[in-house]
Amino acid sequence: MRYFELLDLPIRFRVDKALLTRQYFRLQKQYHPDYFADADEAEQARVMEVSSLLNKAYKTLQDPDETIKYILMEKGLMQEEEKYPLPNDFLMDMMELNEALMDAKMEDDTDAIDRIRQTIAQNEQDLYAHIASIVEADQEPMAEETLLPVKDYYYKKKYLKRILAGLN
Helix, strand or coil, X not given: CCHHHHCCCCCCCCCCHXXXXXXXXXXXXXCCHHHHCCCCHHHHHHHHHHHHHHHHHHHHHXXXXXXXXXXXXXXXXXXXXXXXXXCHHHHHHHHHHHXXXXXXXXXXXXXXXXXXXXXXXXXXXXXXXXXXXXXXXCCCCCCHHHHHHHHHHHHHHHHHHHHHHHHC
């Protein structure tokens, strides 16, 4: 069963967190394994599966990046662990950013590291600006050609997050 369907939520990149939480707790009460202690094995297994799926769905849909990934995978536009080719100009910019990060770390230059953090934050904002109208639309995600920029955003942001992780 699909996450949005399971939680009875509209398919959106921007999930209503309050509604998500209400639906999750309502269903967790309904499908909590403790309530099925006297049920037969098959029913206990089914309830355990639903409960586990609820937990995965809730965790995924709470995270905007994981929600993007989930929707793109559901639409068949992304595969787990796929090798997505990023544009060369983006990769060149990231190589320069990585070099600046290595230099700043070697010199223990906290000001330079802060500037790199700011650059990464600005890059994320710029990337999001290109897809904001798609992600913030109050309708089900559209056709493949409309969603491809969202996929591009997802992989670029993932790259930026890896660099940011190297700062910490």
